Amino acid sequence: MRWLAAPALILATGAAAMTPALGDPDTNPALQSAARARQNWILTCQGCHRADATGTPQTTPTMAGFVAKFLQVPGGREYLARVPGVATAALPDAELAEVLNWSLVRFDPANIPAGFQPYTAAEVGRLRQTPLRTEAAVLRASLVARFNADQHK
Amino acid sequence: MSGLDKFSEKMTRRVARATSRRSLLTLIGGALTGAAVIPVLPVSRAQAQGHGGGGGADPIAPQTTGNPQDPGDQTKCDYWRYCAIDGFLCSCCGGSASTCPPGTEMSPITWIGTCMNPADNRAYIISYNDCCGRSACGRCSCNRNEGDRPMVRPQANNDINWCLGTASAIYNCSTAVILGVALEQK
DSSP: OHHHHHHHHHHHHHHHHSOGGGOOTTTOGGGSOHHHHHHHHHHHTHHHHOTTSOOBTTTBOOOTTTGGGGGGSTTHHHHHHHSHHHHTSSSOHHHHHHHHHHHHHHHOGGGOOTTOOOOOHHHHHHHTTSOOOTTHHHHHHHHHHHHHHHHTO | OHHHHHHHHHHHHHHHHHOOHHHHHHHHHHHHHHHHHGGGSHHHHHHHOOOTTTOTTOOOOOOOOOOTTSOSOTTSTTSGGGTTOEEEBGGGTTSOSSSOOTTOEEOSOOEEEEEEETTTTEEEEEEEOEEESSOOOOSSEEEOOTTOOOTTSGGGOSSSOOOOSSSOOOEEEEOOEEEEEOOOOO
16 A cells, blocks of 8 residues: 555645645645656656666666756756657556656646646647657756746846 | 390299298288387487477476466476567576576667466467567577567567667567556457
């Protein structure tokens, strides 16, 4: 039961700490099934991002305590759905949106901006039509520079 | 030439006089039975006991967990957790199905899939962690590839070296670690 209890607890605390947009995972269509989202994370993301989303500096940037910062700058929301690992993941749109929302709540609840609206299947389906390739690193660097500059204001 | 003719005629007639047709049948029958016995000699049996698919005559003792929920021999390629493995089985290399041999480091970067457990017919999530840092083990090569995808999907391709995030990128052998039970398919 421990593996089920952990994400439920995290979802519960995450939901309590932030906007009601990602509130109750049972009623919110963006998070139909936290268990399914967690399994899709394990099967399609965790192999490279690691179980705690800390990644590997040379190959896989860290997500833990970091990934939701992209939502704070213009273009960041689109970027998260267009990075190669997300856009080309072998998941249908609805499950991809679900695991994307889940990973934000699971690994970086503190940086989710107020008023954040969860990704929908339609939005993710549209964004993944134009996946980023080699330009991903350049775009990422400019977004990171943007929200680092915002933080130091 | 006539001497040879006479000699062979003499010998043939002598054999024909001294033996019966029934004794020839006895001889042929004995030869047939004897030939059938050759494959069950112990020499042949020892050679047939190969391990790990391509293991040949390498003698490796079976390793079972003793748990009825985890059936099979972990040194054999047909062990249920190895359904998508490609490499040398760590069970034959000084490690086990979920631990690395001494002197090697387990890669934290893995490829992950599911295998059906024959004991309960449920899918389990399996992580194929490579063990790295010593030269290739070379025992119990096993290549099953269920769910393996081509190189254009590197996250689901098992032909690439998964010794990533480790001090050394040298591949030694592969493990199959259970991460959990997969959700029931609707």
